[in-house]
Amino acid sequence: MISAKPRHLLSAFLVAAALLFTAAQASAGGVLKIAREQDSTTFDPIYTILAPDIWVFNQFYSTLVRANATATDIEPDLAEKWEISADGTVYTFHLREAKFSDGTPVLASDVVFSLLRARDDEKSVLRSMFSPIDKAEAPDDRTVVLKLKGPSAPLMSTLAMFAASVLPEHAVKAEGEGFGEKPVGSGAFVLKEWKRGDRIILARNPLYWEKGLPKLDGIEWIYVPNDNTRMLKLKAGEVDAATFVPWNQIKELQADKNIQVQLDKSTRMDHILVNHAHKPLDNKLVRQALNMAIDQKAIVDVVTSGYGTVANSFFPLDGMDYNPDNPNYPYDPAKAKKILDEQGVKDLTLNFALVAGDTAHDQIGVLVKDQLAKVGVAVNLVKMEGGQQWDALVNGDYDIGVMWWVNDVFDPDEKAQFCVSGDPENRSYYTNYKNPVVTDLVNKAAVEQDPAKRKQMYFDIQRLAKDDVHWIDLYYSPFRNASRANVTGFVQNPLGRYMLETADITN
Amino acid sequence: MGRYRFILWRPLQLVPVLLGVSLISFLLVHAIPGDPVRILLGTRATAAVIEATRAQYGLDQPLALQYLYFLKNLAAGEFGKSIIFKIGIPKLVVSRIVPTLFLLGYAIFMSVVIAIGFAVLAAVYRGRWPDQVVRVYSTAGLGLPAFWLGIVLIILFSIELGLFPVSGYGETPLDHLHHLFLPALTIALALSPVLIRNLRASLLAEMEADYVKAARSRGLSEAKIFRRHIFRNSLIPTITLLGVNVGWLIGGTVVVEQVFSVPGLGSLMVSSIFARDYLVVQVVTLAFALAVILTNFIVDIVTVALDPRVKL
Numbered sequence: 001m002i003s004a005k006p007r008h009l010l011s012a013f014l015v016a017a018a019l020l021f022t023a024a025q026a027s028a029g030g031v032l033k034i035a036r037e038q039d040s041t042t043f044d045p046i047y048t049i050l051a052p053d054i055w056v057f058n059q060f061y062s063t064l065v066r067a068n069a070t071a072t073d074i075e076p077d078l079a080e081k082w083e084i085s086a087d088g089t090v091y092t093f094h095l096r097e098a099k100f101s102d103g104t105p106v107l108a109s110d111v112v113f114s115l116l117r118a119r120d121d122e123k124s125v126l127r128s129m130f131s132p133i134d135k136a137e138a139p140d141d142r143t144v145v146l147k148l149k150g151p152s153a154p155l156m157s158t159l160a161m162f163a164a165s166v167l168p169e170h171a172v173k174a175e176g177e178g179f180g181e182k183p184v185g186s187g188a189f190v191l192k193e194w195k196r197g198d199r200i201i202l203a204r205n206p207l208y209w210e211k212g213l214p215k216l217d218g219i220e221w222i223y224v225p226n227d228n229t230r231m232l233k234l235k236a237g238e239v240d241a242a243t244f245v246p247w248n249q250i251k252e253l254q255a256d257k258n259i260q261v262q263l264d265k266s267t268r269m270d271h272i273l274v275n276h277a278h279k280p281l282d283n284k285l286v287r288q289a290l291n292m293a294i295d296q297k298a299i300v301d302v303v304t305s306g307y308g309t310v311a312n313s314f315f316p317l318d319g320m321d322y323n324p325d326n327p328n329y330p331y332d333p334a335k336a337k338k339i340l341d342e343q344g345v346k347d348l349t350l351n352f353a354l355v356a357g358d359t360a361h362d363q364i365g366v367l368v369k370d371q372l373a374k375v376g377v378a379v380n381l382v383k384m385e386g387g388q389q390w391d392a393l394v395n396g397d398y399d400i401g402v403m404w405w406v407n408d409v410f411d412p413d414e415k416a417q418f419c420v421s422g423d424p425e426n427r428s429y430y431t432n433y434k435n436p437v438v439t440d441l442v443n444k445a446a447v448e449q450d451p452a453k454r455k456q457m458y459f460d461i462q463r464l465a466k467d468d469v470h471w472i473d474l475y476y477s478p479f480r481n482a483s484r485a486n487v488t489g490f491v492q493n494p495l496g497r498y499m500l501e502t503a504d505i506t507n
Numbered sequence: 508m509g510r511y512r513f514i515l516w517r518p519l520q521l522v523p524v525l526l527g528v529s530l531i532s533f534l535l536v537h538a539i540p541g542d543p544v545r546i547l548l549g550t551r552a553t554a555a556v557i558e559a560t561r562a563q564y565g566l567d568q569p570l571a572l573q574y575l576y577f578l579k580n581l582a583a584g585e586f587g588k589s590i591i592f593k594i595g596i597p598k599l600v601v602s603r604i605v606p607t608l609f610l611l612g613y614a615i616f617m618s619v620v621i622a623i624g625f626a627v628l629a630a631v632y633r634g635r636w637p638d639q640v641v642r643v644y645s646t647a648g649l650g651l652p653a654f655w656l657g658i659v660l661i662i663l664f665s666i667e668l669g670l671f672p673v674s675g676y677g678e679t680p681l682d683h684l685h686h687l688f689l690p691a692l693t694i695a696l697a698l699s700p701v702l703i704r705n706l707r708a709s710l711l712a713e714m715e716a717d718y719v720k721a722a723r724s725r726g727l728s729e730a731k732i733f734r735r736h737i738f739r740n741s742l743i744p745t746i747t748l749l750g751v752n753v754g755w756l757i758g759g760t761v762v763v764e765q766v767f768s769v770p771g772l773g774s775l776m777v778s779s780i781f782a783r784d785y786l787v788v789q790v791v792t793l794a795f796a797l798a799v800i801l802t803n804f805i806v807d808i809v810t811v812a813l814d815p816r817v818k819l
Binding site for chain 1: 539540541542545546547548549550551552553554555556559560563591592593594599602603658661662665666669672673674675676765766767768770771774775778781783
């Protein structure tokens with residue numbers, strides 16, 4: 001109904017308006033602009049375990065040692081070399097010559113201060129991971145000696161994690177809690193400006209110890225919470241990269257020749273928690289039957305648009321001591337029905353704790369409800385707000401519930417302790433699963449110094465946990481990022497760390 | 508003198524209103540299940556760390572006591588600290604308030620321009636096709652969801668035509684105008700239908716008024732009558748309506764700021780609710796309430812100034 005004239009006027013007005021705002025949109029050489037779905041809260045490495053925080057401050061800080069690109073082994077970072085005593089209780093690290101971004105040298109006393117702070121500060125989130133350290137000493141400026149309470153197999157892996165970031169003692173003491181806003185580290189980049197709710201601007205650290213790195217002049221982490229807006233910004237070329245590509249947009253983005261989609265190996269695993277304290281879920285045979293009644297392949301295909309992999313173990317795919325041949329339950333509803341009948345399970349209704357508004361949870365809920373209906377088990381989908389679902393799981397107020405996990409460290413000890421050891425506090429990730437054989441193996445593996453023996457223990461743990469159906473494994477899925485075609489190295493290692501010191505923008 | 512007494516009385520009336528708002532927002536935000544500390548620290552934090560953090564923020568106290576502390580601190584001008592961002596709330600709010608005010612002002616300006624343009628067009632061409640088009644828009648426009656409209660505008664003007672940035676806020680004031688054009692337009696397209704309907708109706712009513720006929724009979728030009736009498740008199744109810752809609756406008760910015768990732772108070776509000784950052788939600792709610800009350804106050808003053816007959 002609009003005649004030619006007003007339309008003409010409208011477009012003329014819009015063009016004029018756009019011309020008026022000839023804003024400086026030219027991209028500044030080597031600054032990588034990344035759109036991401038969450039904002040940071042702090043840069044203090046011991047007060048957070050939120051992925052959006054960690055992913056940014058990974059660029060500020062160095063650690064004694066770090067995980068390699070595949071997160072299967074450790075490599076030197078601030079420590080050039082190290083020795084471990086024969087009994088596995090004394091670790092001696094020799095530091096390279098490095099400087100903090102404020103120009104002061106990295107001293108052994110800074111390392112000691114940082115590790116003890118992570119272990120002792122009342123609000124340090126992962127204190128328990130540093131508890132094997134009995135004493136930390138600095139005999140000279142370049143030597144750090146850690147004396148442990150006993151042998152600890154996962155220690156090196158812990159020293160490579162974000163919470164073990166080496167901070168300058170003088171700056172932390174001077175700033176107090178304000179340090180989380182004014183980070184000083186010895187990593188590849190330094191904080192230039194933090195515009196809360198908008199963006200975090202990083203500049204190259206000219207004092208970074210690794211010669212020739214970083215390649216970029218800077219990084220901007222830009223907060224764009226809406227999935228569609230984030231992808232549209234990438235398509236429009238307003239940003240160079242974007243995180244968390246929605247599964248259903250991967251194909252479309254791959255078809256755009258200006259864009260590349262990175263599906264990087266991750267330690268992410270999605271699973272269904274089963275509350276062993278509720279009858280008849282305390283019966284192992286019933287849990288096995290439920291596992292057999294759930295079609296993992298159908299779920300992974302729907303939820304991840306086929307980009308995920310069926311999980312056969314609670315250990316992450318290709319991670320340290322993961323057993324690729326761990327026997328999985330076949331999808332067999334007939335057999336499941338038979339077992340349930342034999343166990344006298346009738347008129348069973350399960351409360352399924354899900355997060356409302358979460359697409360993956362919606363899909364998993366519908367599929368599981370449908371699949372379990374085929375074996376005569378009714379499922380009541382209880383959709384809750386995220387925090388509420390969390391509370392329900394922690395309080396044991398659920399029958400089954402969807403959850404996920406990404407490893408903080410590559411060593412399997414943390415996950416085994418938390419998910420299957422039956423620790424009285426977290427009760428095997430709030431499932432109340434307890435198997436004394438598994439508990440014993442988890443404790444022994446934590447101190448075992450022989451890698452081959454240790455590996456065998458973890459293989460046994462994976463097999464036993466699977467046999468017990470401590471939870472129901474669903475799928476592994478890759479990290480999903482996208483970047484413009486001229487960006488190289490916008491990748492995550494399996495622990496989620498963006499390896500941006502080697503990223504670059506060409507032409 | 509009497510008509511201006513309200514200017515003195517109104518600020519006093521603020522106190523009970525704000526108290527009510529603070530109590531309701533406090534109860535509502537605490538009624539949402541979920542624990543900020545657990546959200547902050549994750550499933551893997553130990554009970555000891557959770558307890559220490561809870562105590563640090565006074566979240567281990569009984570609810571009534573928490574509310575009283577909140578009031579006491581407010582009275583002392585202490586707004587407390589954000590649990591999530593670990594900084595003082597005034598600092599946090601100040602860092603976010605400018606983009607929101609900019610967006611609000613821009614959106615109101617655009618709404619008024621669109622509303623006046625379309626309503627005058629419709630009134631002048633009453634019953635003919637321009638009027639029909641405006642009426643269809645002012646009815647259909649009421650149902651447009653802002654998040655959908657925003658995405659459509661982005662696809663059209665940013666991706667297809669490349670005229671405006673997809674999202675963000677920019678650096679300089681001119682840059683802000685450029686970046687916030689689509690978000691402001693989204694709000695304006697959703698708000699203007701109400702204003703258009705209202706203004707069109709009052710324009711038509713005024714056009715038929717006796718004093719207009721009298722002016723016409725005295726031989727005044729149509730343009731002059733329209734400008735001097737009809738338009739000016741029609742504006743009063745519309746301004747009042749705009750004032751009443753400030754609450755709605757603020758709600759609109761919350762959604763629009765999310766879609767266009769504008770670093771304002773609206774997006775802070777949303778992320779704080781998700782994180783159960785109680786104090787931030789309470790303080791931002793109070794700030795919004797204060798804004799609505801002040802706007803209504805200003806609207807009242809403007810109305811009095813425009814129309815000497817109005818009594819308050």
